[in-house]
Amino acid sequence: MAIKVLKPGLATTVQDLGRPGYYHIGIPLSGGMDRHALAAANLLVGNEEGAAVLEAVFMGPELEFTDDAMVAVTGAELPPKLDGTPRETWTSFQVKRGQKLSFDFLKQGARAYIAVSGGIDVPLVLGSRSTYALGALGGFKGRKLEAGDELPVGTSSASVSEGRTIAKELRGLPAGMPTELRAMPGLYWHRITEQAGNGFFSDTWKVAPEADRIGYRFRGGKPLEFVPREPPFGAGSDPSNITDACYPYGSIQVPGGTEPIVLHRDAVSGGGYFMVGTVIAADMDLIGQLQPNMPVRFVKVGMDEALAARHDRAGLLAKLRSSLV
């Protein structure tokens, strides 16, 4: 069984839950930017939660199936069409051999997850099928899909029915405007003035068009004012420079103090920009669903709230799982 790529979309990649364990040697986590939606798509078609799916950003691909399969599209509201007939998102539907799956214009969100029963069966690389395009690693030939590609699909032993669906309150998508991203102030918090710190959390920022899998850039808030200093050994002369350090997943660097960048699944693992803080793990999925120009606010939290939020996010997936049994 295979899927033929007729049109690739903008940047459609094979992703699973990621490739943890190699970040210290510069290989990022990769995996779906909205892992909750990725797991949901797999569960709908009877796959393991971490099976490989397609992540389509802003624009869907056009695919032809060489055999029957169960399919589900979750995440962004990117309405699927089967041979031109609309199908629901967040709901499993049967695809017959020879049918074509295409997509309407994006209505909401940014990234859709297309799961196929059996999973996308590309080879495991360092324990994951995720694509890290910048490093030409994993996924389908280490790159985004192109017209003419034929994606191998695994065999599925599960028998799931058509029309399985996930309730709105279990989808875990961004709610409200602006989207609130909870963040913990970090090790370099002392580098900015108190006023700048307050401004960072009270300003409304907007997603910049440069936002991608590596990082999400924001603009529109006040530039950060730094506390004067003598640059330490190894740091550049810009006040936002530090002696090179590790960049955690979710860390918020602000080069030049002007535009915060939240590092995401395909981020570099270290460098010389100070980090004002880190977006908590529970809210990283939300970033994956933000379109350019959407407003966000960073909300200051401490470790206890971050851990509680992570517990809640895991609870949401547990509820989703039990809703499908």
Added chain:
Amino acid sequence: MATQQIFSPLPGIFYRKPAPDKPVYKADGDVITEDDTIGLIEVMKSFNEVKAGAAGKILRFLAENEEAVMAGQPIAEIDV
């Protein structure tokens, strides 16, 4: 003759010119073919061409140069 719209396939910034110092791809009243580029959408560090998708004549642009657009937003009206 019938009026049709050309939609933005992507969310991002719409540009009517290939570069800031270049003339616009198309102006109101221009005759177009299906494969003509009428503008660019900038998103994720890439510039993506917007094709006319149909042959005809441009009646008017509905989106401004450098305007933030949504996927599915009409950016031009054409007579086909």
